[in-house]
Amino acid sequence: MAKGSNTQIKEKQTVGQNIAFVILCLLVVAFLYPIIFILINSFKGKFYISKNPFALPNSETFAGVTNYVTGLTKNGFLSAIFWSFFITIISVALILLFTSMTAYYITRVKSKLASGLYYLFTFSMVVPFQMVMFTMTSLADKLHLNTPIGMCFLYLGFGAGLAVFMFSGFVKSIPLEIEEASFMDGCNPLQNYFQVVFPILKPTTITVAILQAMWVWNDYLLPYLVIGLSTKYKTIPVVVQLLVGSNGNKDMGAMMAMLVLAIIPIVIFYLACQKYIIEGVVAGAVKG
Amino acid sequence: MQKTLKRYFLVFTLPTLVAFALAFIIPFIMGVYMSFCEFTTVDNAKFVGVSNYVKAFVGSNSFVSALGFTVKFVIVAILSINILAFALALVLTKKIRGTNIFRTIFFMPNLIGGIVLGYTWQQMLNAILLKYQTTLVSNSTYGYWGLVLLMNWQMIGYMMIIYIAGLQNVPTDLIEAAKIDGATSWQTLINVTIPMVMPSITICTFLTLSNSFKLYDQNLALTAGAPMHRTEMMALNIVNTFYGKTGFQGVGQAKAVIFFIIVAAIGAIQLVFTRNKEVDQ
Structure with a gap:
C-alpha cells in the first residue's frame, strides 16, 4: 500500500512540487551568489572591480590569473x-x-x-x-x-x-x-x-x-x-584578516583571488x- | 582488568592533561583571579577588588551597548534562521527532484570560516551599497542587517539538516490519520508535525542562540564594530577592551568573566530543557 503510493508520487510531480522546485533553484542561486561574486571579480583587473562589480569580465576587464599570481606570491x-x-x-x-x-x-x-x-x-x-x-x-x-x-x-x-x-x-x-x-x-x-x-x-x-x-x-x-x-x-x-582587513591601498583583485583560494580547499x-x-x-x- | 588499567593512568592521560592544564585550566583560574586585578601583563597584577566589574558597565567603551546590540541580533537571528530552516526542511522532505543536491548546497556555507565569510559578504554588500553612494560602515543599521543576513546564510543549511532528521522521524501513520480525520495541511503542521519535532526545535534554538551570542570572527570581518563601536558584539567588545587601550586589561578580563557566566547559564538552561524533554518521551 505505502509502496504503491510512493512510486505514484515519484512518477508524477504535482504542480506544487514543480513550483517548490523552481523556488529552490532560485534559492540555490542566492546561496551561491556571494561565492560567485568573488569568483567573477577575481578574474577582473583591479581597477575595474569597483566600477561595475556585478558584470562578468569582458575582453577589457579580464585579467586572467594575474590576481591569483599576485595574491599567492606577494602576501605570503x-x-x-x-x-x-x-x-x-x-x-x-x-x-x-x-x-x-x-x-x-x-x-x-x-x-x-x-x-x-x-x-x-x-x-x-x-x-x-x-x-x-x-x-x-x-x-x-x-x-x-x-x-x-x-x-x-x-x-x-x-x-x-x-x-x-x-x-x-x-x-x-x-x-x-x-x-x-x-x-x-x-x-x-x-x-x-x-x-x-x-x-x-x-x-x-x-x-x-x-x-x-x-x-x-x-x-x-x-x-x-x-x-x-x-x-x-x-x-x-590570519593572512586574510591582515591583508583584506587592513585599511589603505588595497589591491581589490588580489583580495578577491585570496578569498577564492581560501574557500577552495574547504x-x-x-x-x-x-x-x-x-x-x-x-x-x-x-x-x- | 580495572586494576591493571589503573596503573597506566599517566600513559593514557598525561599528554592530554598537560595540554589541557596549560591551554585551559591554569589560564581559566588565572583569568578569574585577574578579573579582580589591575594589570598590563600577567606579572604585574595588583588586586583592586570589584572595580573592574563596575567599570565593565559604566564609563567609556562599556559593555552595555554591545550587550544591547548582541541581544537585538540574537533574537532576530534565532527567529529568522529557525523559521527559514524549518520551512526548507519541510519542502525538502516532500519528495522533490534533486533533494540531495539542494541539501548539499544549502549546508556548504556552514563550513567556511567566519573571517573568509565575513570579508566575502563585506565585498558583496559594499558593492551593492556603492550604488546608493554609501557603505556598510556608514550606518549601524546596515551593519546590523548585514550581520543578520550573513548569519542566516551560514546557519540555515546546518539547522535545516537537523530539522530534516527530526521530520523523517515523524511516523507517517500519524500524518495519514490526521488527513483521514479531515485536517488541513496547516492544521496537520501545527497540531501533529511541530509537536513531534519539538526536540529538534529545542536543539536548533539553543545552537543558534549560543553560536550567535558568541559570534566574533564574522563581526570582526564584516564591520569590526564600525561605526563608533555601534555594531560591536560582546566578544568583539571584550577583545577590543583587552588589546585596544593599555590599562584596561583588567576590565576586559572582568567582562570576559561576565560573558562566560551568561554563556554557561544558557548552557545550563539548555540542559534543563533537554532533560525535561527526555522525561516526557
Whole structure:
C-alpha cells in the first residue's frame, strides 16, 4: 500500500512540487551568489572591480590569473596555505590519539579522579575563548609555545573538551566482554587499547576528526594571538584578516583571488567527504 | 582488568592533561583571579577588588551597548534562521527532484570560516551599497542587517539538516490519520508535525542562540564594530577592551568573566530543557 503510493508520487510531480522546485533553484542561486561574486571579480583587473562589480569580465576587464599570481606570491599566502595544513593535520592527529586514550581511561576506570576529570572536560566546552584568551597567550609566550608545533599542543588542550566528551560517550557503549577476552590472552592495557578498542572507535574518530579539523582550519583568534602577525607562521585566516582587513591601498583583485583560494580547499574537502561531514557536524551539534 | 588499567593512568592521560592544564585550566583560574586585578601583563597584577566589574558597565567603551546590540541580533537571528530552516526542511522532505543536491548546497556555507565569510559578504554588500553612494560602515543599521543576513546564510543549511532528521522521524501513520480525520495541511503542521519535532526545535534554538551570542570572527570581518563601536558584539567588545587601550586589561578580563557566566547559564538552561524533554518521551 505505502509502496504503491510512493512510486505514484515519484512518477508524477504535482504542480506544487514543480513550483517548490523552481523556488529552490532560485534559492540555490542566492546561496551561491556571494561565492560567485568573488569568483567573477577575481578574474577582473583591479581597477575595474569597483566600477561595475556585478558584470562578468569582458575582453577589457579580464585579467586572467594575474590576481591569483599576485595574491599567492606577494602576501605570503602560499606559506599560509602550508602552515594551515601543517597545524590542522598535526593538531587533529594529536587530538585523535591522545584524547581517545584519555577518554577510554576515564570511562573505564571508576574513580573520583576519573569522573572529576570527565566533568572538567565537559565544563571546558561551555567556556568562551575570551575568558582564557589573555592569560593563555601569556602562558604560551613564557613557555615558548608560540611556534606551529606549540600551537598544535594548545589545540590539543582546547580540543580536548569536545573530543573526550564524544569519545567517552562511545566507549560506554562498548561491551566489556570484548576487552576481557584480550586481557585473558595476555595483552597489556596499551596493546588492548590499540588492537581492540581503537579500531572499534572508528565512527566517533571520523566525527571528531571532521569537527576538529574544521575548527582548527577556520580558527582565527588563537593563531593571531599566539603566533602574531609579524612571524612567518601565519595561517590562512590570519593572512586574510591582515591583508583584506587592513585599511589603505588595497589591491581589490588580489583580495578577491585570496578569498577564492581560501574557500577552495574547504569546498574540495566538503565534496570529497560530504556524507561524513554532514553526519559528523550534526552528531557534534546534538551531543555538544 | 580495572586494576591493571589503573596503573597506566599517566600513559593514557598525561599528554592530554598537560595540554589541557596549560591551554585551559591554569589560564581559566588565572583569568578569574585577574578579573579582580589591575594589570598590563600577567606579572604585574595588583588586586583592586570589584572595580573592574563596575567599570565593565559604566564609563567609556562599556559593555552595555554591545550587550544591547548582541541581544537585538540574537533574537532576530534565532527567529529568522529557525523559521527559514524549518520551512526548507519541510519542502525538502516532500519528495522533490534533486533533494540531495539542494541539501548539499544549502549546508556548504556552514563550513567556511567566519573571517573568509565575513570579508566575502563585506565585498558583496559594499558593492551593492556603492550604488546608493554609501557603505556598510556608514550606518549601524546596515551593519546590523548585514550581520543578520550573513548569519542566516551560514546557519540555515546546518539547522535545516537537523530539522530534516527530526521530520523523517515523524511516523507517517500519524500524518495519514490526521488527513483521514479531515485536517488541513496547516492544521496537520501545527497540531501533529511541530509537536513531534519539538526536540529538534529545542536543539536548533539553543545552537543558534549560543553560536550567535558568541559570534566574533564574522563581526570582526564584516564591520569590526564600525561605526563608533555601534555594531560591536560582546566578544568583539571584550577583545577590543583587552588589546585596544593599555590599562584596561583588567576590565576586559572582568567582562570576559561576565560573558562566560551568561554563556554557561544558557548552557545550563539548555540542559534543563533537554532533560525535561527526555522525561516526557
